[in-house]
Amino acid sequence: MKTSFREKLTPTDLIMWSIGGILLALIVIGSWSTLSSGKYSARHWLDFTIFGLAQGSIYALIALGYTMVYGVLRMINFAHSEVFMSGPYTAYFVAAFFHTSGLLDSHPLLSMLVVLLVSMTTSTFVAYLLERIAYRPLRTAPRLVPLITAIGASFFLQYTFRGLYGSGFQAYPVIKPLERHWEILGLRILGFQVVIIVAAAVMMMALYLFVQKTKTGKALRAVSEDKETAALMGIDVDRMISITFIIGGMAAGAAGVLYALMFKQVHFFMGFIPGIKAFTAAVLGGIGNIPGAMLGGIFLGFIESLGPSLFLDGLGIVAPYQLKDAIAFTMLVLVLIFRPTGILGERLAVKKA
Amino acid sequence: MKRFLVAAVSLGLILTFSPSLSFGAKEKKGEAFKYEDPIGVVKIKPGQPIHIAYWFVIAGPDASLGIDTKRGVEIAIDDKGGKLLGHPIKLTGQDSGCNAEGGQAAATKLASDPTIVAAIGSNCSSEARPGAPILWKAGIPTVSPSNTAPYLTDPKRGPEYDGYLRTAHNDKVQGAVAAEFAIKKLGVKRAATIHDGSVYAEQLQAVFAETFKKLGGTITAQEAVSPTDTDMRPVLTRIATGNPEFIYYPIFIAAGGHITRQAKEIAGLEKVYLMSADGTFSPDFYKAAGEAAIGMFHSSPDFSAFAEGYKDFLAKHQKKYGEKPIAPFHAHAYDAAMMIFAAIEKVAKKGPDGTLYIGRKALRDALYATKNFKGLTGTLSCDQYGDCADPRIAVYQTTEENVKKLVMPDKPFWKPY
Numbered sequence: 001m002k003t004s005f006r007e008k009l010t011p012t013d014l015i016m017w018s019i020g021g022i023l024l025a026l027i028v029i030g031s032w033s034t035l036s037s038g039k040y041s042a043r044h045w046l047d048f049t050i051f052g053l054a055q056g057s058i059y060a061l062i063a064l065g066y067t068m069v070y071g072v073l074r075m076i077n078f079a080h081s082e083v084f085m086s087g088p089y090t091a092y093f094v095a096a097f098f099h100t101s102g103l104l105d106s107h108p109l110l111s112m113l114v115v116l117l118v119s120m121t122t123s124t125f126v127a128y129l130l131e132r133i134a135y136r137p138l139r140t141a142p143r144l145v146p147l148i149t150a151i152g153a154s155f156f157l158q159y160t161f162r163g164l165y166g167s168g169f170q171a172y173p174v175i176k177p178l179e180r181h182w183e184i185l186g187l188r189i190l191g192f193q194v195v196i197i198v199a200a201a202v203m204m205m206a207l208y209l210f211v212q213k214t215k216t217g218k219a220l221r222a223v224s225e226d227k228e229t230a231a232l233m234g235i236d237v238d239r240m241i242s243i244t245f246i247i248g249g250m251a252a253g254a255a256g257v258l259y260a261l262m263f264k265q266v267h268f269f270m271g272f273i274p275g276i277k278a279f280t281a282a283v284l285g286g287i288g289n290i291p292g293a294m295l296g297g298i299f300l301g302f303i304e305s306l307g308p309s310l311f312l313d314g315l316g317i318v319a320p321y322q323l324k325d326a327i328a329f330t331m332l333v334l335v336l337i338f339r340p341t342g343i344l345g346e347r348l349a350v351k352k353a
Numbered sequence: 354m355k356r357f358l359v360a361a362v363s364l365g366l367i368l369t370f371s372p373s374l375s376f377g378a379k380e381k382k383g384e385a386f387k388y389e390d391p392i393g394v395v396k397i398k399p400g401q402p403i404h405i406a407y408w409f410v411i412a413g414p415d416a417s418l419g420i421d422t423k424r425g426v427e428i429a430i431d432d433k434g435g436k437l438l439g440h441p442i443k444l445t446g447q448d449s450g451c452n453a454e455g456g457q458a459a460a461t462k463l464a465s466d467p468t469i470v471a472a473i474g475s476n477c478s479s480e481a482r483p484g485a486p487i488l489w490k491a492g493i494p495t496v497s498p499s500n501t502a503p504y505l506t507d508p509k510r511g512p513e514y515d516g517y518l519r520t521a522h523n524d525k526v527q528g529a530v531a532a533e534f535a536i537k538k539l540g541v542k543r544a545a546t547i548h549d550g551s552v553y554a555e556q557l558q559a560v561f562a563e564t565f566k567k568l569g570g571t572i573t574a575q576e577a578v579s580p581t582d583t584d585m586r587p588v589l590t591r592i593a594t595g596n597p598e599f600i601y602y603p604i605f606i607a608a609g610g611h612i613t614r615q616a617k618e619i620a621g622l623e624k625v626y627l628m629s630a631d632g633t634f635s636p637d638f639y640k641a642a643g644e645a646a647i648g649m650f651h652s653s654p655d656f657s658a659f660a661e662g663y664k665d666f667l668a669k670h671q672k673k674y675g676e677k678p679i680a681p682f683h684a685h686a687y688d689a690a691m692m693i694f695a696a697i698e699k700v701a702k703k704g705p706d707g708t709l710y711i712g713r714k715a716l717r718d719a720l721y722a723t724k725n726f727k728g729l730t731g732t733l734s735c736d737q738y739g740d741c742a743d744p745r746i747a748v749y750q751t752t753e754e755n756v757k758k759l760v761m762p763d764k765p766f767w768k769p770y
Contacts, residue, residue, distance in 0.1 A: 039594055047620070051586045167412035169607070171640050181618070188620050263583040265610060265641055267414065273581050305587040313591075321588040322550060322577035 020337040023330060026315065033314030040309065046187050048306045054193045054262060056301020057200030061255035062278030063285070063293035064207065065127070065248030071224040071288040072244045075143060078150040079130055081275020082157035083249050087123035088256030089161060089266045091115045092170045099173035108177050112257075120253035126157065127249025131242055162268040169267035172260045192261045203254055204294050207247065211290060220244065224288070280332055286345025295343055303331050386704045390712030392492040395470050399707035402443035405693065406466070408459040408474035408484065408495075414607040415451040417635040417679045418476045422498045424678070425686030426473055428669050429694070437694055438701055440709060449480040451605060452551075452580070456480025457487065464491035470711055471495070471693045471720075473686065477605070477632075478502030478553040481517065489516030492713035494720055496693060496741075497521060498686035501631065502552045503560070506738040516717050518735055520685040520692065520728070522654065522744030524553070527630060528560025528603075530746040530769050531652045535599050536568040538748075538767050539626055545574040545597040547588070547612060549604040557603040557630060573597045580608050585615045593621035603630035603652075610641025617645055626650065634749070635680045636759040646751050653681045654730065655747035655765055663729050677760055685742070688728035692741070696720045745770070 034040070062084050069077040098104040098111040134153045138146045178191035211217040222230040223240040231237050259274065260266055277300060285296025307327040308320035317323070335343060388394055397403060407426060409419030423446070430442050447459035456475050463472055464487050472488055472495040475481045481500045488495050494516040497505075501524045504510060505517060535541050544565055548554035555577075562572045573595030576588050589612070592600065600622075602612050609629050616622050627649040629638075634653040639646055656663070663684060670678060696719035701711045723741060726733040731743025747765030755762050 043620075044590055044594065047590050048587055051584065051590070055584050162412075168416055168637065169414045169641065171610070171643060174643055190618055263611060264614060264643065265414070265583075265607060269413065273583075305584070309587065309591055319575060319577035321582075321591065322579060324582070325579065 016337050020334055023334050027311050030311040030314040034310055035314075037314065039313065043187065044309075045306075048309065049302065050187075050189060050193055052302040052305035053298065054196045054301070055304060056281075056298035057196055058255050058259050058262070058274065058297075059278045059281045059300050060294045060297025061200055061203065061251045061258070062274055063282040063297045064204070064251045064290065066279050066282040067285070067287055067290060067293035068244050068248050070282070071290075072220070072241055073135070073146070075135075075146045076150065076279070077130075077135075077248075078147070078275075079134070079153040079157060080127075080248065080252065081271035081278075082154050082161070083123050083127045083130065083271075084252040084256050084259075084275060084278075085266075085268065085271030086126045086157065086161060086256075087119035087249075087253035088172075088260040089165060089170075089268065089270070090122040091119035091257060092172060092260070092266050094118045095172055095260075096170070104173060104175060108175050112175065116254060116257045119257045120250050123253030123256065124246050124249035127245040127252070128242060130157075131245040136238070136241075158268055158271075165268065167268065169265050169270075171264045172266065174264075175261070178261060196258045196262060199254065199258060203251065207251070208290065210247075216240075216243065277328070280328065284332055284335055284342055286342030289342070289344045292342055292344035299343070300328055300331075303328050307331070386702075388702050388704070388710040388712065390714050392713040392717075395468070395711045395713065397440055397709040397711070400440075402441040403437050403470055403697065403709070403711075404443045404445070404466070404468040405690070406463050406469045406472045406493075407444065407446035408449045408456070408463060408472060408480070409446060410451040410455075410476045410480075411446070411448045413450065414637070414641070415477070415605050415632075417606070417637040418451070418499060418632075418682065419448070421635075421678055421680035421683045422473075422476060422686035424670065424674055425498065425683035426690045428666060428673065428683075429687045429690035431669070431673075432691075433694060437697060438703075438709060442694075446474075449475045449477070449484065451477040451480065453479045453483050456482070456484035460484030460487040464488055464493065467491075469493055470697065471716060473498065473689050473693065475500060476682075477551065478505060478556075479551045481505055482552055485517040486513035489513060492516075494518070494713075494717040496689040496720065498689045499631075499680075499682035500553075501527060502556045504552055504556060506736075506740040508738060510738065514739070518692075518720055518739035518741055520688045520730065520733060520741050521682060522742045522746060523740055524557040525560055526744045527652050527746050528557050529564045530748065531601060531603075531628060531630065532561050532564035532568060532570070533769055534650070534652070534748045534767055535565060535601070535626070535628070536570055539599065541570070541598040541626060543571050543573050543595070543597045544599040544601060545576065545592045545595060546572065547576045547578060547592070547600065547602040547604065549578055549580045549608055551580065551604070553632060554602075554604045558601060561601050561603070578604075578608055578612075580605060582608055583611055585612045586619060589616055589619045589622060593619050596621065597625060599626045599628065601628050603632060605632050606635065606638045606641050609633040609638060610643075613642035613649065614645045628652070628748075631681050634761060636761060637679065639751070639756045639759050642756075644753075644756055646756055647753050649751050650766070651749045651751070652746055653749060654685070655745040655768060656681075656684075656763055657747070657765055658731070658745040659684055660727065660729050660731060666729055679761075681761075684729040688726075688730050688733060691728060692720065692723055692726060692733065695726065696723070 065080045095115045104111045134149050135146050181188050181190045219235045227237050281296035281300045282293045285292030304324050312320035411419040447462050449455045449459040472493050476499045478500045497519040499521045500519050501521050503525050546558035548558045574592050629651050631653040634651045699719045700715040701709050721735050723735045733741045735741040748767040749762045750766040
């Protein structure tokens with residue numbers, strides 16, 4: 001059966017579509033009445049957009065790790081949120097040392113690069129070890145087994161770092177040049193927002209080029225298409241899988257430092273919420289698809305920052321930001337109703353049923 | 354076969370005689386000594402410890418609250434010489450996580466231990482809401498040193514909270530003090546509030562808003578975030594559209610730190626006054642908020658109005674832990690422990706064999722009957738709903754030195770009395 005379209009409508013489809021229709025109608029009505037009330041000026045909307053873009057870039061970088069591992073191994077690496085936590089938490093001690101020794105104020109760029117490097121190295125190392133110790137021995141096990149292992153690994157890492165660094169939290173020192181802001185055409189841009197958006201864009205671009213243009217990237221794609229055939233073509237599958245985890249770890253470590261620039265607080269449990277959000281972003285964009293994860297992350301950032309004001313304000317709901325997560329997950333439901341494989345999702349039914 | 358018969362006969366003999374023997378012994382003792390309680394009696398054999406449990410937040414961003422109160426209890430035990438009525442005092446505890454789920458889990462664990470005589474806790478009002486009824490169902494009365502939400506001692510709270518008391522102030526007082534401070538001292542007319550959905554923050558900001566409006570002010574927004582949120586810029590931008598002069602966010606350390614740091618970044622909020630409450634009054638909050646906290650205000654118990662013995666307490670604290678208290682409720686915890694010890698001393702009876710009998714209902718009633726109890730925080734008298742505090746709330750301002758050295762200000766900036 002090659003038909004990819006629905007031959008007939010089932011009652012379930014009808015119910016799902018009507019739920020989708022109602023949600024869509026609520027969003028349109030809410031947005032229209034918010035916009036027509038004129039409570040927010042154009043400047044406010046631009047502010048919301050920039051907040052969303054900065055937050056979304058971080059989600060996108062974390063989501064890369066989820067989506068690449070899924071693309072290659074068809075498993076959801078729930079311990080990825082701890083890979084994300086391990087980097088900035090370890091790098092905090094370096095940052096704090098630079099702060100007390102005064103290097104952070106005299107050479108902010110250099111010391112930030114070192115901090116970034118430490119964070120990326122730690123996360124990469126954790127991701128690599130995770131693959132070698134927890135996942136590789138289970139390569140041939142049924143799919144549920146590595147999934148449960150991932151959850152166990154996640155707890156193990158969380159409490160290991162709690163044991164190492166304590167159960168309290170730490171706060172990154174303030175980097176003076178990044179706390180400045182510029183007013184451009186009445187729009188306020190903060191230093192660290194520029195850094196986050198630019199850094200994330202550069203990293204995502206580099207990753208995209210790596211996967212699309214290099215030989216290793218080609219091999220990665222081949223492994224994600226079909227492991228057995230790739231092995232027959234002389235590709236070292238185990239090595240490719242390690243590389244996938246290493247790239248995911250690097251992106252997570254970088255995302256961690258950007259997160260710490262934006263929010264300062266780091267603790268052993270910090271990965272949980274961003275991890276869930278980034279996983280949502282990966283599903284939104286179409287899990288297994290790299291540009292999809294980037295798009296999904298940024299889309300989720302926008303929804304979280306714009307959504308409550310745009311959709312809910314017009315419907316007269318008080319304290320809409322309490323419902324930020326509810327809106328984000330509603331959007332996920334909405335996207336999955338109309339596009340079950342995500343925004344840029346591949347057609348799973350044909351390829352890997 | 355012979356051996357089997359012997360075994361069976363001796364077993365039969367043991368079975369027939371042993372119950373009558375022990376029954377006989379019990380009846381004989383019962384005539385001499387009888388101690389009954391409608392809920393249950395804790396029996397403590399000679400040399401066995403009196404078991405008191407705490408349920409505090411001892412991990413995560415709000416751990417300062419739990420560690421501070423735990424130290425208060427430990428100093429109280431030291432002051433008693435570690436002994437009560439000749440029995441050693443044993444203190445164990447559970448982490449309650451500063452949320453409803455954590456409170457429920459901690460209370461359930463404590464409730465399953467029949468040796469626990471009384472509990473001290475919780476820290477966050479959200480924990481007490483599901484937790485206190487679980488403890489009371491097991492007959493364990495609990496005294497909280499830091500729950501402040503009005504609901505917990507409200508006449509409408511229901512009989513399941515009958516075993517619950519607190520030495521902390523009721524937020525009906527704290528919210529009103531904050532509003533009076535904003536209007537009378539700072540002279541602001543427009544204020545916004547932020548809560549985090551916890552029973553503490555929601556009720557405290559509601560009391561503030563109500564008093565603020567009564568005193569002639571306008572509330573521009575009553576927003577909410579969730580305790581795990583990190584990006585507060587969108588919600589602060591939304592608040593900025595109402596042009597408030599004052600933002601009151603009586604929430605906890607993690608989210609409170611994010612709001613403090615991010616508020617000054619938002620266009621239109623550069624000059625706004627920031628104020629939080631006792632939940633964030635801790636050096637850990639200064640760590641979370643950084644230099645952005647300089648100049649902001651906190652409402653908290655008035656340390657300068659504490660009793661004479663407080664100076665002694667601080668000296669012991671410094672000696673035992675090498676630092677100043679790290680949150681506002683150590684003295685309340687000390688008082689809670691002392692109140693429990695006094696109540697146990699009042700109701701406990703010694704049997705002829707030296708066993709200590711403590712009636713659970715009797716203990717609860719004795720705690721509720723506490724009147725004119727001289728504590729560190731003032732003179733405590735419990736009302737029929739378990740409010741025992743002698744609430745004196747002051748407003749503190751954070752200076753640069755506080756943030757740099759990570760110490761709380763100890764001199765009030767403003768007092769309502």
